[in-house]
Amino acid sequence: MFALVQVEDFDQGELYARLKQSADKKACGNTGAIVTFTGLVRDFNNAGDIDGIELEHYPGMTEKALMLLVEQASERFSLNSAGALHRVGRIHNNEQIVWVGAAAPHRKAAFDAACYLMDMLKQSVPLWKKEFKGDKSEWVEAKASDDKAALKWMHKK
Template sequence: MFAYIQEQDFDQGELYAQLQSQASAKTIGNTGAIVTFTGLVRDFNNAGDIDGIELEHYPGMTEKALSTLIDKAIERFSLTSAGAVHRVGRIYNNEQIVWVGCAAAHRQAAFDGACFLMDMLKQSVPLWKKEFKGDNSTWVEAKGSDDAAALKWMSER
């Protein structure tokens, strides 16, 4: 399991290798599926085009909340390993912002684990986005559709 909060960009290949080696260290030969997801900064929002986003977080709690979430995903979907990276600070359009990876015996658990991590991350990890264009910036409002996605996992159990 790994959970990183960092300002610098990340390398998907390195993260994939780390996830795979952790999974095989735990259960040799039992990982039949790895699903990864990467989120990018879009160059357009409700108010028009933007230059990028500035991400604020709660140092200490962010890392703990993300680790707790990954542990839950591993337990719930019987993953052989899982990991996530979320960037903070200033991130420009089209750059990578978040990555999650789940390894499991079969594909459905790996897909479900990755969806669960993203849906729950959007509701329980203390990160806040502010979109900026030039010197102007606007906080992103939490979306009802994100709440609904997280609630689905909470009620499905």
């Protein structure tokens, strides 16, 4: 298992290989599915076009919260391994911002775990986002849709 927070872009293939290697060590070849998700920065918001985003975090606290989420997903879905990476700093449109991966004996657990990681990440990992256009920026409020997505996991076992 792993949880990373970094400014630099990431290589999806390297993250997949790291996840698979971790799962192979734990499960001795008993992994039947790996599901990954990569999120990109959108070039728009409700008000129109943007040039990108800037994410701030508390070093140490953010990594710890992300690792706790990975551990919770691993336990909840009986995963062989899980991983997550979130970028911080200034990230332009269409650049990679987040990656999650789940390795499990069966595909349903891997798919559910990847969805859980993404839905819960916005609620449980301390990250603050500003959107920018040109030389202006604006802090982004939490979305009701993100709250709703996280809430469904609290009622689902």
